[in-house]
Amino acid sequence: xxxxxxxxxxxxxxxxxxxxxxxxxxxxxxxxxxxxxxxxxxxxxxxxxxxxxxxxxxxxxxxxxxxxxxxxxxxxxxxxxxxxxxxxxxxxxxxxxxxxxxxxxxxxxxxxxxxxxxxxxxxxxxxxxxxxxxxxxxxxxx
Amino acid sequence: xxxxxxxxxxxxxxxxxxxxxxxxxxxxxxxxxxxxxxxxxxxxxxxxxxxxxxxxxxxxxxxxxxxxxxxxxxxxxxxxxxxxxxxxxxxxxxxxxxxxxxxxxxxxxxxxxxxxxxxxxxxxxxxxxxxxxxxxxxxxxxxxxxxxxxxxxxxxxxxxxxxxxxxxxxxxxxxxxxxxxxxxxxxxxxxxxxxxxxxxxxxxxxxxxxxxxxxxxxxxxxxxxxxxxxxxxxxxxxxxxxxxxxxxxxxxxxxxxxxxxxxxxxxxxxxxxxxxxxxxxxx
Ligand SMILES: Nc1ncnc2c1ncn2[C@@H]1O[C@H](COP(=O)(O)OP(=O)(O)O)[C@@H](O)[C@H]1O
Ligand SMILES: [Mg+2]
Numbered sequence: 171x172x173x174x175x176x177x178x179x180x181x182x183x184x185x186x187x188x189x190x191x192x193x194x195x196x197x198x199x200x201x202x203x204x205x206x207x208x209x210x211x212x213x214x215x216x217x218x219x220x221x222x223x224x225x226x227x228x229x230x231x232x233x234x235x236x237x238x239x240x241x242x243x244x245x246x247x248x249x250x251x252x253x254x255x256x257x258x259x260x261x262x263x264x265x266x267x268x269x270x271x272x273x274x275x276x277x278x279x280x281x282x283x284x285x286x287x288x289x290x291x292x293x294x295x296x297x298x299x300x301x302x303x304x305x306x307x308x309x310x311x312x
Numbered sequence: 313x314x315x316x317x318x319x320x321x322x323x324x325x326x327x328x329x330x331x332x333x334x335x336x337x338x339x340x341x342x343x344x345x346x347x348x349x350x351x352x353x354x355x356x357x358x359x360x361x362x363x364x365x366x367x368x369x370x371x372x373x374x375x376x377x378x379x380x381x382x383x384x385x386x387x388x389x390x391x392x393x394x395x396x397x398x399x400x401x402x403x404x405x406x407x408x409x410x411x412x413x414x415x416x417x418x419x420x421x422x423x424x425x426x427x428x429x430x431x432x433x434x435x436x437x438x439x440x441x442x443x444x445x446x447x448x449x450x451x452x453x454x455x456x457x458x459x460x461x462x463x464x465x466x467x468x469x470x471x472x473x474x475x476x477x478x479x480x481x482x483x484x485x486x487x488x489x490x491x492x493x494x495x496x497x498x499x500x501x502x503x504x505x506x507x508x509x510x511x512x513x514x515x516x517x518x519x520x521x522x523x524x525x526x527x528x529x530x531x532x533x534x535x536x537x538x539x540x541x542x543x544x545x546x547x548x549x550x551x552x553x554x555x556x557x558x559x560x561x562x563x564x565x566x567x568x569x570x571x572x573x574x575x576x577x578x579x580x581x582x583x584x585x586x587x588x589x590x591x592x593x594x595x
Contacts, residue, residue, distance in 0.1 A: 195488045198520065216520055216551040217558060223522040224559075271560050279523045285559035 175252035175308055176245045183241025188229045188255070197226035197238050201253060208242050208251040209311045217289040218251060218309040224282035225255040225305050231276065233257025233303055243308055250291070250310035258302035265295060321430035322369045325416060326362075333415055334362055340411040345404055358408065361387050374433065376440030385444060392445040396452035405449045409442040469495040471502040478510040478579045479503065480572065484517035487525045496532040500539065509541045510579035514572045516547030526561045533566055542582065544568065546575035 177183055188197060201222035205215040222240075229236040236257030243252040262268045269287070274280035283305075287293040292308040326333070338354050345354075364383045373380025388409070395405040413435055420431055469491065471481045479502050481495055499511055513529065515521065521529075533543040546569040548556070556563070569575040580587060 191488060191490065195486055198486065202519070213551040213554050216555050220520045220522050220555045220559065223520060223524075227522075227524060279527050279561065281523045281560045285523065285561075288558045288560070289555065 175241075175243050175254065175306055177252070178242040178244040178249065180242070183239055186238045186240075187235070188226055188238055188257075189235040190230070194223065194226045194230055197240075197253075198223045200238070200240055201251075204240055204242060204251045204253075205309070208249050208309075210251065210309060211312065214309055214312070218253075218307070221286035221289040221307055221309075222253050224286045225253070225307065228282055228305075229255045229257045229259075229303075233259035235259075236302070245310075248310055250308050252306065252308045255305045256302070257304075261299040261301050261303055262295075262297040263299045265297060269295070319369065319372055319374070321426055322374070322434050323366065325419070325427065325430045325434060326366050326369065328419065330362075334359060336415045337362070337412055340414060341408050344407040344411065345400070348398070348400070357387075357391055361391070361408070369434075374437065376437050376444060381441075384441065388441060388445050389448050392448035393452045395445075396449045396456070402446050402449050405445050406442040409438055409445060413438050469498060471495075471498050473502075473506055473508070474512070474576055475580060475583075475585065477506075477508045477583045478512070478576065479506055479508045480512040480514060480576075482514045482517060482572070486519055487521075489524055489528070492525050492528040496528055496535075499532060500535055503536060503539055503541045510583055511536055511541055511543045512572065512575045512579060513543060513545050514547045514575070515545065515552070516549065516572065518547075518552065521552050521556055523559060523561060526556065526559075530563075530566075542567070542579075544575040544578060546570070546572045 184200060186197060186200060187193060198219055201219045202215065205218045210218060222238075226238060229238070233255075234257065236255065236259070238253060238255055240251070240253040243250045267273055268275075269284050270280070271284045272280040283295070286305075286307065290307040290309050292306070294306040295303070296305075297303040338351070338358050341358065342349075342351055342354055361384065364387055368378075368380045368384050371380040375381070376385075391408060392405050416431060416434070420428055469481065469483070471479055474480050479499070481499050481502075483492075483495060499513070502508070503511060513532075518525075529545065533545075536543045544567045545563075548568055548570075567578070569578060577587070
């Protein structure tokens, strides 16, 4: 069981379904709104939005659809933004392989997972074949 | 036997005072639509509907989804579509059917038990037909909305000719996969149509470039090359550049320029156009 992100008391977290292409766009918009609210710099906002876009698409394409929970987080007084992508799809059998730059089981660039990890401060991949995949990302304001 | 009776009951209900009934029906619907459809048009629509309904019931159809009701449903489909296109509300669409129930009510007051029975039965059919109009209406609205979205997508991705042999496409906003695909196809087509050998893809207005958008860009640039054209990507803002690097996307030997102006200058140079500042002209 993964520990949940330290959701901030003041920021209401939101849950969105991810099933269609439109949902990926919506996930990105939510990521943008929250990244702005958490006072991230413009570069960090763009990095967080892009990571969210990658993971949302993976949830849709490989996870067969799922759910996004996102909101502001606070730890030791520091504000940030977190997003949890959750699916009950096939899971990832070889995590090292999936996290390898350029490796894709589909037709992508194979840079979504590994790239997303580089774009955020905290990246947690929890997956099990047959159970599904949960990816949690956090970006802290500086 | 029972069926025979119920059919004749329904037919009787509709046929009694057929003319007066149709007039009242038209008047009720016309009132609800506030004169936004001509009376002649309404008369035509509702008369057709009336005879089709009568015909269907005579043939023994006592259910909105029955085979015998297909003509009625066809007419209602037509009616619902045209209401949806003209901007009427769902209620203003369903009223064409529901008003008939209202018109039939007064006949019930002095009515016998069988008449009430027939009314209730017809009423159920009409309710289902009214729901049918609302469903058709909704489908039509959905079609209209998705057609508008397509148009908007086309509109928001113009390929412009900047110079003889130089075209450009400014990308703006959120790039989803469908839109990027459309832009890229338009760009390649425009290269052919204008006989251009230089294309500029300006991403100044793009909020984020993820691996999918990058992949579409890269594929387009390769395709353009195969067609003998060169692409320059301009307007990569600092935050986008840093994100692309962190993602690990390789732009390889793709030419990039800070601004659209720089890209245009390069494209002109490559197509052999020389820009000369005029002597003695003060700036
Ligand atoms: N939610 C998921 N469920 C199952 N497999 C996944 C999921 N996310 C990623 N993967 C696997 O990891 C691989 C690498 O993902 P990614 O780095 O985003 O590259 P790409 O999307 O280009 O394939 C995918 O090709 C897929 O096999
Ligand atoms: Mg991916």
